[in-house]
Amino acid sequence: MRIVIIGGGPAGVEAARAAAPHAAVTLVADGVPGAWGPLAGRVWLAAAVAGERNLEAIGARVARASAGWQARCAADLAALDVTPLPGRGQLDGPGAVLVKSLDGEQMRLEADAVIIAAGATLTLPPDLAPDGERILAAEELGKLQSLPASALVVGDGTIGFELCHTLSLLGSAVTWLVPEATPHSGTAPEVDGYLTRLLERQGVHVAPHSRVTRLAARLEGVSAVTVNGERHGAEVAFLAFGRRPDHRAVGLPAEQATTDVYGQTKLHGVYLVGDALAPVAASVAMAQARAAALHAVRRSSEPADIDGIVLAFMEGPQAAKIGRLTTEGAAGSVTVALADSLAAHVMDATEGFLTLAWDYGGRVAGAVAVAPRAAEILAPLAVARRARLRLEDLAAIYGPYPAVSELAAIAARQV
Numbered sequence: 001m002r003i004v005i006i007g008g009g010p011a012g013v014e015a016a017r018a019a020a021p022h023a024a025v026t027l028v029a030d031g032v033p034g035a036w037g038p039l040a041g042r043v044w045l046a047a048a049v050a051g052e053r054n055l056e057a058i059g060a061r062v063a064r065a066s067a068g069w070q071a072r073c074a075a076d077l078a079a080l081d082v083t084p085l086p087g088r089g090q091l092d093g094p095g096a097v098l099v100k101s102l103d104g105e106q107m108r109l110e111a112d113a114v115i116i117a118a119g120a121t122l123t124l125p126p127d128l129a130p131d132g133e134r135i136l137a138a139e140e141l142g143k144l145q146s147l148p149a150s151a152l153v154v155g156d157g158t159i160g161f162e163l164c165h166t167l168s169l170l171g172s173a174v175t176w177l178v179p180e181a182t183p184h185s186g187t188a189p190e191v192d193g194y195l196t197r198l199l200e201r202q203g204v205h206v207a208p209h210s211r212v213t214r215l216a217a218r219l220e221g222v223s224a225v226t227v228n229g230e231r232h233g234a235e236v237a238f239l240a241f242g243r244r245p246d247h248r249a250v251g252l253p254a255e256q257a258t259t260d261v262y263g264q265t266k267l268h269g270v271y272l273v274g275d276a277l278a279p280v281a282a283s284v285a286m287a288q289a290r291a292a293a294l295h296a297v298r299r300s301s302e303p304a305d306i307d308g309i310v311l312a313f314m315e316g317p318q319a320a321k322i323g324r325l326t327t328e329g330a331a332g333s334v335t336v337a338l339a340d341s342l343a344a345h346v347m348d349a350t351e352g353f354l355t356l357a358w359d360y361g362g363r364v365a366g367a368v369a370v371a372p373r374a375a376e377i378l379a380p381l382a383v384a385r386r387a388r389l390r391l392e393d394l395a396a397i398y399g400p401y402p403a404v405s406e407l408a409a410i411a412a413r414q415v
């Protein structure tokens with residue numbers, strides 16, 4: 001069986017890993033397989049939280065992390081006999097992919113299944129487009145030549161929260177232009193309120209109802225005009241905007257792009273996964289990629305369990321969520337303070353909380369946490385949810401002590 005994958009991000013690499021033991025896999029990638037756009041931002045945030053202020057040192061850390069990760073992915077793919085093919089891929093009907101190599105040569109690959117993992121693109125009107133110098137996309141932190149004294153962050157979402165946190169920790173005076181009355185991460189209102197108060201304490205100025213209609217870069221800085229005519233200026237502006245898949249760019253007609261639970265499009269044997277399907281997170285992209293790849297090689301009939309994935313953002317503190325809360329149909333919930341765990345006192349970081357929600361059968365439905373290592377607090381709950389554990393089962397579990405991961409069981413015992 002021949003599988004062609006278009007795109008070498010988290011989804012493309014994961015699809016290759018899942019399919020390779022069962023098929024001949026070609027991975028068409030226009031960059032280095034395993035390269036991940038947001039990696040630099042993650043390193044910048046971790047470095048800023050750790051108190052690093054030296055851009056050269058942060059840049060070196062980014063380079064080390066990227067090189068290490070790309071080498072790891074290359075070794076994995078080689079061990080699995082995946083054929084990497086540098087170039088841009090485009091669907092040529094259901095069973096074929098046209099590949100344009102980086103030096104312009106074209107070739108056609110026949111395939112029994114094609115997995116499109118080409119990601120999504122930032123499409124903005126010219127009045128808001130990044131210029132790579134003063135107006136930067138979220139992943140372009142590394143283009144800063146020096147730490148800006150002031151910065152505008154345009155837009156909210158998880159990316160907006162992270163940009164404000166990173167830049168303000170690095171010492172920039174941040175003005176956050178958010179479209180509605182308060183910033184939204186898309187996680188849970190209690191998370192948004194908690195993190196917004198934290199950022200404001202850190203000096204971030206939140207400007208509500210500030211949908212930006214025009215951004216202009218000048219020699220001395222950048223200026224933004226909002227929908228109600230207000231002007232804001234700073235040295236640089238960062239755009240925290242969402243992305244959209246561009247199916248036409250990979251040769252998939254819009255009317256064929258609807259998918260079933262495995263990501264299979266109306267074209268039999270052509271799958272859409274990850275941001276190319278709908279941008280959420282790398283973990284979701286990888287889960288979809290694995291489900292599609294195993295379906296394509298006829299090894300599994302299980303769709304990706306997206307509800308069971310812990311989604312996390314920010315650091316120092318981190319915010320994380322899994323499954324459904326009471327606002328999303330769960331039967332009930334309890335909130336415990338991070339300070340209920342001895343580990344928080346040992347770490348001298350007692351600020352934070354965990355909300356645990358259950359369904360009408362008394363099983364774990366979901367949870368949300370804000371805390372240092374919140375994603376790790378929720379990790380046991382991902383297993384509990386998958387195993388359909390009842391709260392009393394969870395309550396009976398005593399984990400390592402002291403460790404913040406015990407918070408989930410503490411919450412269950414409180415119920």
Ligand SMILES: Cc1cc2nc3c(=O)[nH]c(=O)nc-3n(C[C@H](O)[C@H](O)[C@H](O)COP(=O)(O)OP(=O)(O)OC[C@H]3O[C@@H](n4cnc5c(N)ncnc54)[C@H](O)[C@@H]3O)c2cc1C
Nearest residue numbers: 007009010011030038088089118119138274275281282283
């Ligand atoms: C600023 C920012 C921060 C983020 N932080 C996180 C985070 O902390 N955790 C998290 O889980 N998610 C995070 N995300 C989301 C995450 O980056 C995406 O969900 C994830 O990268 C999707 O993986 P993917 O493989 O589907 O797409 P991508 O990572 O976009 O990979 C697609 C790849 O395909 C290549 N490609 C495109 N077209 C073609 C073609 N025609 N031929 C060949 N190759 C092609 C692209 O160049 C790219 O390398 C963040 C996103 C942003 C923008």
